[in-house]
Amino acid sequence: MLNKSILNELQDLVGKDRCLTAPEDLMVYSHDVFCQSKPDVVILPTTTEEVSRILKIANREKIPVTPRGSATGLSGMCVPAQGGIVMAMSKMNKILEVNPEDRLAIAEPGVITNDLQVAVEAVGSFYPPDPASQTICQLGGNVATNAGGPRCVKYGVTRDYLLGLEAVLPSGEVVKAGGRPIKNVTGYDVTRLLCGSEGTLAVITKIIVKLIAKPEARRTLLVAFRSIDDASTTVSRIMAAGIVPRALELMDQRYIRNCENMYHLGLPTDAAAMLIIEVDGFAETVDRQANIAREFCENEGAFDIRLAQTEAEADRMWYARKIGSVALYRLSKTMVTEDATVPISQIPAMVRRLNEIEKKYNMVIYLLAHAGDGNMHPLMTYDPGNKDEAERVDNIIREIFEASIALGGTLTGEHGIGLAKKPFMHLEISPAELDLWKNIKKSFDPKGIMNPGKFV
Amino acid sequence: MLNKSILNELQDLVGKDRCLTAPEDLMVYSHDVFCQSKPDVVILPTTTEEVSRILKIANREKIPVTPRGSATGLSGMCVPAQGGIVMAMSKMNKILEVNPEDRLAIAEPGVITNDLQVAVEAVGSFYPPDPASQTICQLGGNVATNAGGPRCVKYGVTRDYLLGLEAVLPSGEVVKAGGRPIKNVTGYDVTRLLCGSEGTLAVITKIIVKLIAKPEARRTLLVAFRSIDDASTTVSRIMAAGIVPRALELMDQRYIRNCENMYHLGLPTDAAAMLIIEVDGFAETVDRQANIAREFCENEGAFDIRLAQTEAEADRMWYARKIGSVALYRLSKTMVTEDATVPISQIPAMVRRLNEIEKKYNMVIYLLAHAGDGNMHPLMTYDPGNKDEAERVDNIIREIFEASIALGGTLTGEHGIGLAKKPFMHLEISPAELDLWKNIKKSFDPKGIMNPGKFV
Numbered sequence: 001m002l003n004k005s006i007l008n009e010l011q012d013l014v015g016k017d018r019c020l021t022a023p024e025d026l027m028v029y030s031h032d033v034f035c036q037s038k039p040d041v042v043i044l045p046t047t048t049e050e051v052s053r054i055l056k057i058a059n060r061e062k063i064p065v066t067p068r069g070s071a072t073g074l075s076g077m078c079v080p081a082q083g084g085i086v087m088a089m090s091k092m093n094k095i096l097e098v099n100p101e102d103r104l105a106i107a108e109p110g111v112i113t114n115d116l117q118v119a120v121e122a123v124g125s126f127y128p129p130d131p132a133s134q135t136i137c138q139l140g141g142n143v144a145t146n147a148g149g150p151r152c153v154k155y156g157v158t159r160d161y162l163l164g165l166e167a168v169l170p171s172g173e174v175v176k177a178g179g180r181p182i183k184n185v186t187g188y189d190v191t192r193l194l195c196g197s198e199g200t201l202a203v204i205t206k207i208i209v210k211l212i213a214k215p216e217a218r219r220t221l222l223v224a225f226r227s228i229d230d231a232s233t234t235v236s237r238i239m240a241a242g243i244v245p246r247a248l249e250l251m252d253q254r255y256i257r258n259c260e261n262m263y264h265l266g267l268p269t270d271a272a273a274m275l276i277i278e279v280d281g282f283a284e285t286v287d288r289q290a291n292i293a294r295e296f297c298e299n300e301g302a303f304d305i306r307l308a309q310t311e312a313e314a315d316r317m318w319y320a321r322k323i324g325s326v327a328l329y330r331l332s333k334t335m336v337t338e339d340a341t342v343p344i345s346q347i348p349a350m351v352r353r354l355n356e357i358e359k360k361y362n363m364v365i366y367l368l369a370h371a372g373d374g375n376m377h378p379l380m381t382y383d384p385g386n387k388d389e390a391e392r393v394d395n396i397i398r399e400i401f402e403a404s405i406a407l408g409g410t411l412t413g414e415h416g417i418g419l420a421k422k423p424f425m426h427l428e429i430s431p432a433e434l435d436l437w438k439n440i441k442k443s444f445d446p447k448g449i450m451n452p453g454k455f456v
Numbered sequence: 457m458l459n460k461s462i463l464n465e466l467q468d469l470v471g472k473d474r475c476l477t478a479p480e481d482l483m484v485y486s487h488d489v490f491c492q493s494k495p496d497v498v499i500l501p502t503t504t505e506e507v508s509r510i511l512k513i514a515n516r517e518k519i520p521v522t523p524r525g526s527a528t529g530l531s532g533m534c535v536p537a538q539g540g541i542v543m544a545m546s547k548m549n550k551i552l553e554v555n556p557e558d559r560l561a562i563a564e565p566g567v568i569t570n571d572l573q574v575a576v577e578a579v580g581s582f583y584p585p586d587p588a589s590q591t592i593c594q595l596g597g598n599v600a601t602n603a604g605g606p607r608c609v610k611y612g613v614t615r616d617y618l619l620g621l622e623a624v625l626p627s628g629e630v631v632k633a634g635g636r637p638i639k640n641v642t643g644y645d646v647t648r649l650l651c652g653s654e655g656t657l658a659v660i661t662k663i664i665v666k667l668i669a670k671p672e673a674r675r676t677l678l679v680a681f682r683s684i685d686d687a688s689t690t691v692s693r694i695m696a697a698g699i700v701p702r703a704l705e706l707m708d709q710r711y712i713r714n715c716e717n718m719y720h721l722g723l724p725t726d727a728a729a730m731l732i733i734e735v736d737g738f739a740e741t742v743d744r745q746a747n748i749a750r751e752f753c754e755n756e757g758a759f760d761i762r763l764a765q766t767e768a769e770a771d772r773m774w775y776a777r778k779i780g781s782v783a784l785y786r787l788s789k790t791m792v793t794e795d796a797t798v799p800i801s802q803i804p805a806m807v808r809r810l811n812e813i814e815k816k817y818n819m820v821i822y823l824l825a826h827a828g829d830g831n832m833h834p835l836m837t838y839d840p841g842n843k844d845e846a847e848r849v850d851n852i853i854r855e856i857f858e859a860s861i862a863l864g865g866t867l868t869g870e871h872g873i874g875l876a877k878k879p880f881m882h883l884e885i886s887p888a889e890l891d892l893w894k895n896i897k898k899s900f901d902p903k904g905i906m907n908p909g910k911f912v
Contacts, residue, residue, distance in 0.1 A: 101801040146641045177889075183826075185869065186868050186884055188896055193644060242669025282737070285740060343560075425643075433643075443896045
């Protein structure tokens with residue numbers, strides 16, 4: 001608990017309506033999708049100056065500060081593990097500039113990702129990163145977690161679109177990193193060090209993103225396979241051929257059937273696995289790209305290949321991918337999804353390992369994957385109150401991570417470490433590497449107030 | 457000078473033939489293109505293990521260590537400002553893997569950039585970064601300086617192609633950062649922190665780069681304008697339209713005439729400025745892209761538009777850009793080139809500022825630019841022995857930097873800080889930002905042995 005005089009100081013600074021301590025407010029701001037821990041106070045700053053003044057107080061008093069966007073994360077990154085202040089950035093939500101001539105946009109961290117995308121597409125520009133939560137998540141959270149999404153297989157992740165940041169250090173100092181120019185090698189790349197730092201280094205208060213030209217056309221294919229091995233082999237063949245689709249998503253039979261049961265989208269429920277393949281670019285190239293992808297699918301025995309004839313049909317195909325996992329919540333008390341990521345050539349091996357693991361533990365693993373970049377999303381439903389089931393889930397998660405690392409992969413392709421993957425970091429990271437991270441953390445945050453209790 | 461017993465220890469470690477102290481060897485390894493400072497010893501390691509053992513000795517004895525590639529840099533980044541050890545990476549020059557299926561290649565730091573490019577293009581892949589020195593520079597140097605090049609306007613810089621690194625800390629600890637997966641958000645982005653760190657943090661010993669598909673076709677245009685303002689306006693119009701050329705290079709009349717005098721390439725010497733515009737992609741799109749670019753040029757009054765009919769003709773156009781600046785060396789004792797970079801929309805303003813500055817100081821500023829990303833390369837020839845001329849050059853450089861910063865630009869788009877731009881860092885970087893960099897530096901290198909005397 002914060003002592004009364006500090007709380008008063010914070011309330012004097014931003015007003016009581018933006019410095020919340022009611023139990024119901026603390027509850028609302030205590031969780032992300034899967035993890036939970038209660039803060040002592042929730043502050044909603046509106047300016048960089050306020051962020052700086054709050055951090056000065058927190059640093060003086062050694063109060064934990066956990067920055068938070070829309071809390072759509074899946075690993076507990078924005079959950080205040082050690083209480084203290086949750087700094088919710090949702091009121092710093094202005095788009096400050098959209099500039100197609102300089103190929104950039106500038107936004108505050110609380111801007112909803114999709115709002116920025118709509119604004120830049122209105123002037124013919126494009127901001128590619130598209131996490132599944134894009135209609136509710138905030139840009140600041142995307143930067144802090146280096147968010148990905150289906151389109152990232154072709155266009156890269158959040159990190160690849162950052163030109164510069166403004167951030168406030170725990171000391172209250174405001175620093176700029178990068179800036180407006182497309183090319184910039186002045187000094188250390190603090191921009192990308194902050195990107196993916198999960199709120200452990202500083203509070204991001206302004207974001208300059210690079211824009212690209214909006215692709216003229218797209219073609220969307222939904223393809224059914226007789227075996228998941230055929231589907232995953234197709235993925236690695238397509239990627240090796242250099243036809244980089246805008247998205248290349250894999251779903252297995254159980255996922256498809258469960259999704260179809262709930263949403264009645266007309267999915268091929270007889271397929272052992274299904275791919276959604278989307279290509280884009282100049283209008284005159286998309287049919288050829290789609291045909292090349294189709295050929296690869298046919299070569300691996302695809303038995304049902306549908307090309308979306310309208311935007312609406314394409315959107316319906318994406319519906320299965322984007323919210324199909326929600327249908328899993330009906331099956332048990334909760335759900336867990338991982339994002340172990342392997343080199344593309346190892347996708348078939350990883351799929352086989354998942355099959356072995358589910359047999360060993362007698363649990364169903366639903367499979368969804370941003371397959372084009374090796375980013376697997378195995379899903380399980382279970383009852384956390386059932387001790388035996390919860391234990392099996394824990395073991396499966398551990399074995400999934402071990403399998404991923406053994407295949408040259410990583411613990412997390414896009415969800416982040418947060419609280420959920422902290423126990424597994426030693427599988428990927430050496431003591432020397434962790435020591436280095438701790439030293440980097442200290443160089444920003446000597447008193448350790450930024451999001452303590454997390455990966456570093 | 458190193459004391460004799462340390463020198464013996466180093467020579468015992470790698471052998472005398474890779475631990476050089478002869479005056480002529482020290483001379484050879486004392487400079488880059490523009491800067492010079494002599495080391496006490498030059499060591500050429502062949503393995504990560506050797507690098508680690510050398511660094512342990514250097515760290516114990518607090519001996520400066522400056523890693524070095526081919527020394528094609530222009531700012532003194534690999535020049536040992538405080539003597540000590542130059543660690544030349546040229547013997548760690550193996551391409552370890554080219555893997556189009558996983559879209560990656562793995563190489564040691566001493567691999568020549570162009571050798572890697574040839575190797576990956578042989579299997580239909582593409583590694584875009586193309587610094588002008590690509591046929592002689594080393595990949596490790598490219599990473600340490602975040603090297604750019606003409607193609608970076610479309611494809612991004614070295615940083616954008618790094619999946620992972622192996623590096624040795626000053627303590628001798630070997631650390632990995634990133635890895636084989638395309639997507640990876642495990643922990644801090646040490647990969648990109650090392651990229652562009654100019655040898656001040658660690659020695660890079662292995663590099664994993666991302667590959668993309670080799671573009672099927674290109675079209676190259678050489679376009680002559682009646683004024684440099686027309687040419688620079690064309691650049692910002694093309695970029696705003698979202699036709700992102702693979703390269704968009706600007707040269708002014710003096711540069712063109714001097715180049716033509718030496719090489720007789722048939723350049724339009726009556727043009728006030730010339731653009732090289734190159735588009736690439738799927739075969740069916742390049743003519744349309746070239747036509748759109750042509751239209752923009754015509755709208756701004758271009759009077760001579762040549763489309764290369766053969767690869768050889770395109771290469772001849774590029775010849776003017778790639779080695780034309782060498783022709784400037786004939787005009788005086790030496791040459792200096794800067795790389796102040798501005799937002800694209802500010803190119804015309806920056807060009808006007810350069811005109812004012814050259815009039816004020818009565819010096820000729822030749823202009824070359826990666827115009828598509830606002831990366832200006834003003835060039836001057838002068839006699840450093842002529843005090844008045846050298847002083848005017850110093851003043852011009854300062855005013856160029858001031859102009860760039862005032863227009864929202866940066867000191868360096870791709871050449872780096874090194875020694876040359878250290879005096880101007882305060883124009884762009886606040887004391888708080890510099891303090892942060894110093895803290896980051898300490899987190900890697902507490903004793904300050906890595907490339908001391910540089911930007912941090």
